[in-house]
Amino acid sequence: xxxxxxxxxxxxxxxxxxxxxxxxxxxxxxxxxxxxxxxxxxxxxxxxxxxxxxxxxxxxxxxxxxxxxxxxxxxxxxxxxxxxxxxxxxxxxxxxxxxxxxxxxxxxxxxxxxxxxxxxxxxxxxxxxxxxxxxxxxxxxxxxxxxxxxxxxxxxxxxxxxxxxxxxxxxxxxxxxxxxxxxxxxxxxxxxxxxxxxxxxxxxxxxxxxxxxxxxxxxxxxxxxxxxxxxxxxxxxxxxxxxxxxxxxxxxxxxxxxxxxxxxxxxxxxxxxxxxxxxxxxxxxxxxxxxxxxxxxxxxxxxxxxxxxxxxxxxxxxxxxxxxxxxxxxxxxxxxxxxxxxxxxxxxxxxxxxxxxxxxxxxxxxxxxxxxxxxxxxxxxxxxxxx
Amino acid sequence: xxxxxxxxxxxxxxxxxxxxxxxxxxxxxxxxxxxxxxxxxxxxxxxxxxxxxxxxxxxxxxxxxxxxxxxxxxxxxxxxxxxxxxxxxxxxxxxxxxxxxxxxxxxxxxxxxxxxxxxxxxxxxxxxxxxxxxxxxxxxxxxxxxxxxxxxxxxxxxxxxxxxxxxxxxxxxxxxxxxxxxxxxxxxxxxxxxxxxxxxxxxxxxxxxxxxxxxxxxxxxxxxxxxxxxxxxxxxxxxxxxxxxxxxxxxxxxxxxxxxxxxxxxxxxxxxxxxx
Numbered sequence: 001x002x003x004x005x006x007x008x009x010x011x012x013x014x015x016x017x018x019x020x021x022x023x024x025x026x027x028x029x030x031x032x033x034x035x036x037x038x039x040x041x042x043x044x045x046x047x048x049x050x051x052x053x054x055x056x057x058x059x060x061x062x063x064x065x066x067x068x069x070x071x072x073x074x075x076x077x078x079x080x081x082x083x084x085x086x087x088x089x090x091x092x093x094x095x096x097x098x099x100x101x102x103x104x105x106x107x108x109x110x111x112x113x114x115x116x117x118x119x120x121x122x123x124x125x126x127x128x129x130x131x132x133x134x135x136x137x138x139x140x141x142x143x144x145x146x147x148x149x150x151x152x153x154x155x156x157x158x159x160x161x162x163x164x165x166x167x168x169x170x171x172x173x174x175x176x177x178x179x180x181x182x183x184x185x186x187x188x189x190x191x192x193x194x195x196x197x198x199x200x201x202x203x204x205x206x207x208x209x210x211x212x213x214x215x216x217x218x219x220x221x222x223x224x225x226x227x228x229x230x231x232x233x234x235x236x237x238x239x240x241x242x243x244x245x246x247x248x249x250x251x252x253x254x255x256x257x258x259x260x261x262x263x264x265x266x267x268x269x270x271x272x273x274x275x276x277x278x279x280x281x282x283x284x285x286x287x288x289x290x291x292x293x294x295x296x297x298x299x300x301x302x303x304x305x306x307x308x309x310x311x312x313x314x315x316x317x318x319x320x321x322x323x324x325x326x327x328x329x330x331x332x333x334x335x336x337x338x339x340x341x342x343x344x345x346x347x348x349x350x351x352x353x354x355x356x357x358x359x360x361x362x363x364x365x366x367x368x369x370x371x372x373x374x375x376x377x378x379x380x381x382x383x384x385x386x387x
Numbered sequence: 388x389x390x391x392x393x394x395x396x397x398x399x400x401x402x403x404x405x406x407x408x409x410x411x412x413x414x415x416x417x418x419x420x421x422x423x424x425x426x427x428x429x430x431x432x433x434x435x436x437x438x439x440x441x442x443x444x445x446x447x448x449x450x451x452x453x454x455x456x457x458x459x460x461x462x463x464x465x466x467x468x469x470x471x472x473x474x475x476x477x478x479x480x481x482x483x484x485x486x487x488x489x490x491x492x493x494x495x496x497x498x499x500x501x502x503x504x505x506x507x508x509x510x511x512x513x514x515x516x517x518x519x520x521x522x523x524x525x526x527x528x529x530x531x532x533x534x535x536x537x538x539x540x541x542x543x544x545x546x547x548x549x550x551x552x553x554x555x556x557x558x559x560x561x562x563x564x565x566x567x568x569x570x571x572x573x574x575x576x577x578x579x580x581x582x583x584x585x586x587x588x589x590x591x592x593x594x595x596x597x598x599x600x601x602x603x604x605x606x607x608x609x610x611x612x613x614x615x616x617x618x619x620x621x622x623x624x625x626x627x628x629x630x631x632x633x634x635x636x637x638x639x640x641x642x643x644x645x646x647x648x649x650x651x652x653x654x655x656x657x658x659x660x661x662x663x
Contacts, residue, residue, distance in 0.1 A: 048562050049560055049562070050559065050560045050561050050562045053559060053560035054559060054560070057559070131561075131562065134513065134562075135515075135561075135562030136513075136515055136562070137515075137539065137562075140530070140533050140534045140537075140538070140539055140540060141530070141539070141540060141541070142539060143517055143539050143540075143541045143549070143564065144540075144541050144543050145546060145549065145556055145557060146543075150543055154527065154530050157527050158527070161527070208544075
């Protein structure tokens with residue numbers, strides 16, 4: 001047991017390392033072929049100092065990882081025994097459950113709580129050798145120290161030059177029918193500095209990032225930028241809004257022959273609402289069996305009516321909602337979102353776009369900020385008089 | 388002024404270089420034959436190649452790769468204004484015209500050949516060659532040149548200690564370049580490029596295009612000439628690229644000649660020169 005606790009202690013201290021692990025895909029593992037070092041040594045005595053140092057590092061790293069893997073395996077088996085499960089088939093989900101049960105933690109930060117994970121998820125990955133056995137680098141911009149970043153700039157200018165050449169070459173034989181194809185970039189934006197750094201595994205300075213944006217802007221605003229669409233889009237990312245699908249669904253039909261959309265579990269703060277929008281209707285609103293006076297505050301009532309007023313369907317649809325949990329504003333917000341979500345199936349595409357821009361279709365994920373120790377609330381401080 | 392112009396026309400009309408190249412070609416054929424003989428005797432062929440390469444005056448046949456006329460057309464002879472002249476550049480200067488320095492292209496050609504020859508020898512021994520410049524106007528061209536001949540380029544911001552503190556900069560023990568070719572020895576604010584001092588500290592030979600406002604002191608193979616005009620930089624890039632690629636061609640002939648020696652068909656060696 002004590003050894004197990006020690007093990008967890010070790011892992012807990014490593015929690016910080018997890019944050020640095022986000023770019024696992026872009027970094028390469030030390031080649032598994034960090035083959036037996038001695039063999040290579042014997043084969044090629046002319047190996048460069050750089051390669052020898054790399055092999056030494058790789059061997060040390062691999063030994064360390066092997067030790068950690070063994071420790072992980074022992075911990076896994078201990079946990080299986082304590083939980084009375086079969087050690088052979090004890091999976092990672094079971095490990096997480098067991099730790100939550102055996103070592104309950106009141107710590108707010110999830111990363112600070114005890115965990116047991118395979119070592120390759122805990123320790124940062126190392127870059128593979130960037131040069132061959134004679135020490136000659138693979139990348140022609142290796143000596144700049146940031147080959148990945150600078151090769152993007154190089155490639156960017158290469159494309160820009162090609163487009164300009166195309167322009168000059170075509171000028172002589174230009175016809176009226178010549179179609180310029182500029183690139184439509186709406187719905188995406190350039191990668192942020194942090195994201196670029198993570199993708200390239202290289203630290204980038206602000207001034208260098210400005211260079212990156214500069215060349216990319218020049219390239220994407222070119223008349224014929226469509227020709228290099230792939231390169232440009234590789235360095236952009238879609239805006240969040242576009243990722244979520246707001247597309248309306250087909251409404252169902254009632255026993256009365258009326259169409260309706262039922263949205264279950266509409267969330268806002270801790271409130272949850274089931275909202276049914278029925279069309280055509282006469283403007284009836286029923287919330288937990290009562291009318292709009294269910295809410296006493298005017299602010300809450302206004303929230304309910306806002307989507308109906310915006311779409312002009314206040315007297316065109318009926319609303320039936322059951323709501324529980326949360327306070328008045330939370331409940332009103334939950335119903336508002338449910339109404340908007342249902343209404344989008346009954347409105348024209350133009351109105352749909354207006355609703356989207358008004359932010360009616362966007363879920364509100366906000367939660368109250370936590371109270372801090374040493375303070376009266378999230379931000380409020382205790383009264384304090386100097387003298 | 389008239390005197391200078393007359394001299395220019397002398398450069399244009401001269402066919403001294405082409406005569407030289409003819410002489411060299413004949414020498415070339417002869418040396419190839421002797422080399423074949425050396426190869427036959429030697430058991431370690433590769434070592435023999437390298438030895439004979441150093442004894443040879445122009446092992447890679449680089450003399451005919453440029454003419455003084457070409458240098459003149461590429462405006463290599465134009466220096467900066469008189470007032471900016473570095474006194475160390477005086478030996479390479481022909482004179483001045485309308486307040487601008489004019490380089491002596493004869494000495495430029497001689498030094499350029501020495502530099503090209505040295506580059507080819509480094510490439511012949513699998514050395515790493517690094518092209519350096521900080522002129523944004525030509526950086527794309529230089530990077531392309533380096534990429535084309537499978538060598539390396541650094542035309543970006545130079546971090547202090549890139550050579551002298553390389554283990555920290557690259558995060559691991561790193562093999563440094565064996566030759567640095569600086570196509571613009573000044574930075575954008577007209578100070579000497581830090582690579583020159585760092586290479587000198589690490590005993591890495593440097594080939595540098597030195598304009599009239601540059602100091603050639605720390606440069607192993609200075610080439611006096613214009614380093615600002617794109618046509619001139621294009622010419623330098625082309626020449627260095629050819630010199631590095633000529634090594635591949637040279638290897639090819641050596642391999643071919645070796646096979647012929649082994650076949651015992653010595654007569655064919657004469658035909659080899661047609662490859663060049």
